[in-house]
Amino acid sequence: HINTWATTISLILSSSILAYGAMRSNYFPRFVLILAFLTISLAFLRMALALRDARLVSEDREHARTDELTGLPNRRRFIAELELLRRKNGTLLLLDLDGFKSVNDNYGHEIGDELLKQITVRFNRVLPSDVLIARLGGDEFGVIVYGNRNIGSDVALALRATCTYPFNLSVGDIRVGVSIGSVTTEGPTTTKEDLLKRADQAMYEAKRTGSGFIQAPIL
Known part of the structure; x- marks a missing residue:
């Protein structure tokens, strides 16, 4: 839960920085905008990996309860x-x-x-x-x-x-x-x-x- 909150907060802050930087191009140094962009990219990558892992766990659980030959519950x-x-x-x-x-x-x-x-x-x-x-x-x-x-x-x-x-x-x-x-x-x-x-x-x-x-x- 802590990691989820940290990812969410960093995503919100980075998005805010990029949005504000787009409106006022000289307000933030370039490296801050680059860092914000990388943070957003990494956050989305992390969420994609988490969704993939959750799907794999669900599939493994389903396979453990399914007969391989007939596809029926086991x-x-x-x-x-x-x-x-x-x-x-x-x-x-x-x-x-x-x-x-x-x-x-x-x-x-x-x-x-x-x-x-x-x-x-x-x-x-x-x-x-x-x-x-x-x-x-x-x-x-x-x-x-x-x-x-x-x-x-x-x-x-x-x-x-x-x-x-x-x-x-x-x-x-x-x-x-x-x-x-x-x-x-x-x-x-x-x-x-x-x-x-x-x-x-x-x-x-x-x-x-x-x-x-x-x-x-x-x-």
Whole structure:
């Protein structure tokens, strides 16, 4: 703060000297005007560097919370948002792709990555703007939906619908499904760890039974 004030004061004084010197050319010695001009130039340079540094810090912070492959928020960002969900009404959805492992095994990780990118595009198309979707790792995604249980169910069904037709990849058409586990909270009655555990259990039950979507009891 002291450096900022010093820069601001020196900029104001130097500008005043230059302005007065322009009106009364013989009032200040030439070296004073040159010094004032240099001070202004350095002040603007310093502000430009400070703005650049602030932008770089902001970009680094954003990169640390973004999945590199899909561009979605990553697990770190998602866990931070879970703390907000815990204190509000909303639904946590955990998604796990069905058949993704065989795609990786048969075609390699590059095709698996291509598939994940296409799935991300489809998911984003059906989600309202106020819904957070994140890639949690591998072929697992997390979604946070604020509002009542019915809204969360509608979002889950929309996400499932995106996987009902094949993905056109560079090796041809590939089909995968998605299993979704859901848990709805109606206030700060649990921990984010408990939310994750319950949604995870529901998701694996949906995968085991082949039902595709299971809702855990409301918390």
